[in-house]
Amino acid sequence: MDARATSPIPVASRIGGFVYAIRNIVTEARKVEAAGRRVRYLNIGDPITFGFETPQHLIEAVDRAIRAGQNGYAPSVGILAAREAVAAECDRRGMPVSPDRVVITSGTSEGIELALTALAEAGDEVLIPVPTYPLYTAVLAKIGARAVFYRTDPDRGWMPDLEHVRSLITPATRALVVIDPNNPTGATYPVEIRRALVELADRHNFPLLADEVYADLAFDGPVPAIAAGYPDAPVISFSSLSKAYLAPGWRAGWMAVSSTPRLDDALGAIKKLADGRLCATGPMEHAITAALNGDRSHQVAFRAALQARAELTTQRLNAIDGIKVVAPTAAFYVMPQVTLPPGKTDADYVLGLLRATGVLCVYGSGFGTKPEDGFFRIVFLASPEDLSSIYDDIAEFTRTFLRNA
Numbered sequence: 001m002d003a004r005a006t007s008p009i010p011v012a013s014r015i016g017g018f019v020y021a022i023r024n025i026v027t028e029a030r031k032v033e034a035a036g037r038r039v040r041y042l043n044i045g046d047p048i049t050f051g052f053e054t055p056q057h058l059i060e061a062v063d064r065a066i067r068a069g070q071n072g073y074a075p076s077v078g079i080l081a082a083r084e085a086v087a088a089e090c091d092r093r094g095m096p097v098s099p100d101r102v103v104i105t106s107g108t109s110e111g112i113e114l115a116l117t118a119l120a121e122a123g124d125e126v127l128i129p130v131p132t133y134p135l136y137t138a139v140l141a142k143i144g145a146r147a148v149f150y151r152t153d154p155d156r157g158w159m160p161d162l163e164h165v166r167s168l169i170t171p172a173t174r175a176l177v178v179i180d181p182n183n184p185t186g187a188t189y190p191v192e193i194r195r196a197l198v199e200l201a202d203r204h205n206f207p208l209l210a211d212e213v214y215a216d217l218a219f220d221g222p223v224p225a226i227a228a229g230y231p232d233a234p235v236i237s238f239s240s241l242s243k244a245y246l247a248p249g250w251r252a253g254w255m256a257v258s259s260t261p262r263l264d265d266a267l268g269a270i271k272k273l274a275d276g277r278l279c280a281t282g283p284m285e286h287a288i289t290a291a292l293n294g295d296r297s298h299q300v301a302f303r304a305a306l307q308a309r310a311e312l313t314t315q316r317l318n319a320i321d322g323i324k325v326v327a328p329t330a331a332f333y334v335m336p337q338v339t340l341p342p343g344k345t346d347a348d349y350v351l352g353l354l355r356a357t358g359v360l361c362v363y364g365s366g367f368g369t370k371p372e373d374g375f376f377r378i379v380f381l382a383s384p385e386d387l388s389s390i391y392d393d394i395a396e397f398t399r400t401f402l403r404n405a
């Protein structure tokens with residue numbers, strides 16, 4: 001046989017840059033499980049796995065749609081009723097758009113991928129916060145564009161460093177990504193920071209990509225759209241049913257392109273790309289309509305549950321010698337920092353914690369922070385009792401790790 005016929009089939013080099021630590025780290029957890037230790041997964045922000053439940057009226061909307069035979073391809077931009085519901089929601093949040101500037105997507109994730117693919121050539125630059133949600137860097141690696149990281153500062157409540165953002169803008173800048181409320185830091189940005197970011201995008205004529213998937217999960221109540229008050233600014237907003245409507249597996253999301261004619265070509269390009277993937281998940285689009293037009297009382301209880309967990313988390317982690325954490329104000333993430341001994345990395349700490357206790361977090365370098373800075377991310381969706389015992393284990397492990405270093 002020809003020797004070539006037995007050699008590994010090559011994969012594209014772009015895969016080398018496609019890294020998604022939140023799921024990649026599970027390989028390590030499986031090894032720990034195979035060795036007989038129970039793993040407590042604090043790596044993925046999925047409320048369902050921690051016992052939170054999808055609201056019944058959304059399940060009924062999908063059930064009704066399926067039984068009524070709504071099982072064919074939907075329009076590639078999404079069904080009109082869902083787009084109208086998204087447009088009305090954007091309007092309520094201060095970003096008026098018509099339904100023809102809304103595209104229904106397979107989660108926020110697909111919207112992000114469509115927008116970046118439509119906007120950035122290979123070699124172009126996109127401003128991304130650090131720490132970041134890793135999908136941004138992964139998609140940019142795939143399309144060959146460059147992620148240019150702007151700092152968010154833990155010493156100032158994880159606020160974006162506006163001077164740093166300004167200093168990074170070049171003629172090759174194609175978009176500015178803002179995640180507010182933020183994963184992985186749990187921060188929400190005050191109006192002055194939001195205003196400065198929108199004005200920068202507006203003045204330099206590139207879109208602000210507003211990741212607003214946690215907008216309803218700020219502990220003080222839903223936050224307005226980042227574009228609110230700036231009807232002529234170029235903003236593309238993304239969200240989904242995944243978090244605030246407790247249906248991440250449905251892959252039901254949307255994007256809304258602000259009304260400025262400057263974004264008409266981008267909207268056209270996004271719709272062209274959307275045609276190529278036929279449609280988002282059809283029956284779930286009916287749940288978008290039900291969610292945005294319907295009862296949201298589940299969010300009150302969900303926010304209260306998250307706030308209680310956030311307070312417990314902040315208090316317990318800050319009480320551990322060698323760890324400090326900024327109190328989150330939204331969502332279900334924190335980004336603590338452990339003071340690492342010289343020569344150690346965030347991965348040494350996180351993998352050590354996993355092997356010693358079965359507690360799985362994600363190292364900060366998976367979100368773009370420096371390995372020696374010692375950041376790691378915790379998803380605090382587990383029950384307060386489970387979290388409390390997890391924080392006992394983290395405290396014990398950290399003592400040993402720092403003592404033996």
Ligand SMILES: Cc1ncc(COP(=O)(O)O)c(C=O)c1O
Pocket residue numbers: 045106107108109110133179182183211213239240241242248253
């Ligand atoms: C900031 C951020 N953006 C996007 C996503 C993806 O969400 P979706 O399930 O809507 O694709 C997540 C998921 O964790 C996220 O944290």
